[in-house]
Amino acid sequence: MDSPFDRTGLRQHVDNNVVSAFEQAIRAAPDVRLNRMNPLKFAAEHGLDLTETISGFLHATQRGIFELSWNVVCSTCGGVLHAAGSLRDVSCETYACALCVWDCEPNLDETVEVTFTVDARIRNIGAHHPDRLPLWQYTRECFWSSGSDLPDNLEPFARNAALAAFEVSSGSSVERFLELHEGTAVLFDPVTHSSRFLEVEGSDTAAMQEVAFSVHGSRGVFETVRVRPGTVKLDVQNLTSERILPILWEVGPALKEMVSRRVPVLTASRLMSSQAFRDLYGSSVLDVNQHFKITRLSFLFIDLKESTQLYGRVGDLAAYDFVRAYFRVVGQIVESEGGAVVKTIGDAVMATFPAPLQGIRAAVAMKKALQELSVARGAREQSARIGIHCGPCLAVVMNDRQDYFGQTVNMASRLQGIASDRILATEAVMEDDDVRAYIDGSGLVTEGFTEKLRGIEPEQAVFAIRA
Template structure:
C-alpha cells in the first residue's frame, strides 16, 4: 500500500470499529494487510470465521459493515449445484434472474434458488488493495479456474495444480479472434473440452477399437452458451482445431472426466447463501430497500417463519392506561428484536403488536421462541406478565419486494401466520417440519419439553394440518 491508501484504509477501519465487533474487525484488518491475494478474492465468510475462531454472525455482520464503508465489494454469485462453478456473478441481487441457468460442464439447467444456488462473497475493494483477481484476464489459467470459475463452496486443495496435471490431457490460452490446434492422443475415457471463460463444453465419449487414423474436431468459442451433443470418437490421435470468436481470451482444456475430477468437484464446504443474508438483521438494517427489484420473484426452497402477537393487547391498554401500555409494548418489541438477531434471524415487519420474523433453520426459530416466552416475564405491570402468542412453520417461498420492503410470499407464510393464531396462552405452536428438525428436537429435549401432537383446521387452508403445541 502507498501512503494515501494506508491513511484511507486506516480511516475506514476506524469507522468499521465503531459498528462491528472487535475480534472480527481485527481479523479482517489482518487479512487486508497481510493476506495473500487469493485470500482477498471472493472471501467465504463462514470459512473465514472458522479459521479465525469467530462467531459466524459477528463475522457476517463485520463483513457487511466493511462493505458498507467501502473496504469490500459484495458479489452475488449463481452457482451450479453439480460442479460448484460460478454461472453468473452479480454486483447486486437485483440482476439475478429467475429463468434457467445452464452449466455446460454438467450439461444441465437449473432455476436459481436463494438458499442453494446463490452465494454471497466479499472481495477487497481495489482502492484499498489491488489484487490479481481484479484483472481476471491476466490471471494464469489455473488461477482463473480457482479464483473466478469455482465458487467458494468448492474446497480446492493446495495441490490443485498437481491434480489438474492428472486430469488434463492438454490446454491452451487462446487470445481473442485467434485460432489454434492441438494434437493429442484420446484415451478410452469420457473426455470434455471445456472453457471456463465462455462456459462452453464439448463432450467426447471415447470408446471402441483404437485407431491410428487421425480424427478431426473443431470447437468454436463465442458468447452463445449452446449445449453441444456428445460426440462418439475412438481412442487414438486427434487434431483439435480451436477458434476464439470472442473479444476476450479463452482457456480451453481437454480433461478426462474420471474419478479424479469427480473427487475434486465433490469436496464441498458451507458458504454464505443469499437466503441466509436476507434473513440477517444487520443486512436488512444496512440495505433496507436496495435488495430486490420490484418485478423479481426469487425462489427459496426452505425458510422458517415465526409470527408473534400479544395476547389481549386491547385489554392491556384499558387496564394500565395508554402511556404504561405503550412503554410495555415498546419494551416487548426491543426484546424480540434482540432475541431474533441473536438467533441469526431478522424482523421482516411489525403489524400492530405483531412481529413477522425469518430464520435460516427451524432450530434457530425454536430457540428464539423459547427465549421470547421466558423474556416476557421481565415485562409486567403488577403481577401480570405479557403473554406472547407464537407460531412457527418452515417451507418454500418467494422473496419479493412489497411497498419498497423486502418481503416474502407463499403458502408457507400463510400457514405460519395461521399457526400463530392457534396460540391462546404461553404455548408455542409449530408444524411438523419445525419440531421434527434434528436441531429443534435436541433443543426441546434439553429443555425437557414434550410437544403435543394435534390436528388443526386453519383458515384458508383446505386440508387439516398436523401441528405441535410446545407447553
C-alpha cells in the same frame, strides 16, 4: 494494504475480533483468500461468531472495504454461472452450465451464494484483473464458487482430471496432439462458458485424427464429436475479442471427485434473514417484478395477547412504553439467533430464521423475556401467542418492502392466531433433528394434537411447547 480502512468507524458497528480478523487477512492473506470470500469459512477459520461475522462483512461493504456479489452456482459442478453486484441483476429464469450440461434455477437457499471480495482501493489483488491471471488461477478464482473445496493452487490437483489446458489469445489458434482412450472428454472454456464434447469410442486406430473447434464467445454446449481411441490433433481457434482458456477434462472419477468437494456457503436466503442485512439494505435488494424460490425457510410470528386490555389497564403512556420495550427485546432475540424481523403488524412481529432450531430457541427466549419485562415494569404478566413453521416460499417485494409469500407464511401466521399463551410449532419444525435434540436436552414439554387452520386443508399436526 494498498489503502487503510477506517477501523474506528467500523468498530462502532462490528465486533472487535471480526475487525481484527479483517485487518489481518487484508494485510497478509494470499490474493486468492481475498476473492469471493465465504463468511462461513472465514468465521470458522478465525474462531468468530457467525452472526457477528456476517454483520461485519455487510458493514465493511457499506464502508467500501469489500464488494458484495450474488453468484448463481451450478448445483452439479459448483461453477459460478453468473455473478452480479445486485440481486436485481439476477434473472429468475434458468442458467445453463456448459461444463456439466445442467440447467440451474436460481434458488435463494440452494443455488445463489453471496461472497465478498476486497475492494481494489483497499488492496489490489489478481482477481481485480482477471484477464491477467494464469489459466489455473483464473479457473480457481473466477469459475469455481466459494463453496468449492479446492486448494489455492489448483493446477497440481486438477491435473488428475485434465487431459490438456492452454491459453489461446484473441484471433489465434492452438494445436495439441493428444493420445485419447475410450471414454468422454469435454473441452470447456471458463472465460466464455462454452464447451464441446468428445466421445472416444470404437477400436484403436493408428491414423491421425483431426478435430477442429472454433470458439465464438457464445455460451452453451455445442456439437459433440466422435473419434476413435488413438492420436488426435486438436485445433482450437479463438474468434472472440478476448483470450480463452480451454481445458480438456476427462469425464470420470477424478473430475467427479473434484467437483463434489463442497463446504457450506452464505446463501442468499441466509443473508436476507440477517437483521444486519435488512437494516443496511432495506427493500432495495429485489425488483418488484422478481420472485425467487426458497426451498426451506423458518417463520416465527409473535403477537401480544390481550394488548388492548393492556392499554386500558395501565394507561396509554405505560402501555406504549411496554410495547416499545417488547419490540426492542424481540428484535434483539431474533438478531441474536441469526434471524431478521421482516415486519410488524400492530403488536405482532414476523421474523425469519435460516433453520427451525433458531426459531424455537428464539420463541423460548421471547417467552422468558416477556415475563421478565412484565416483572420489571411492575405489571401483570403479559403473555404472547407464538407460531413457528418452516417450508418453501417466495422472496418478493410487497408494499415497497422485501417480504415473503406463500402457504408456509400463512401457516405460521395461522398458528400464532390460535396459540393462546403457548408456542405452537408444526410437524415440519418438530421433525428437524436439531430441534428434537434441543427439546430433549432442555426439559421442554411438548403436546401434539391436530388442528384445522383457517383457509388451509387438511387438518395439521401441531405441537404445543412449554418450558
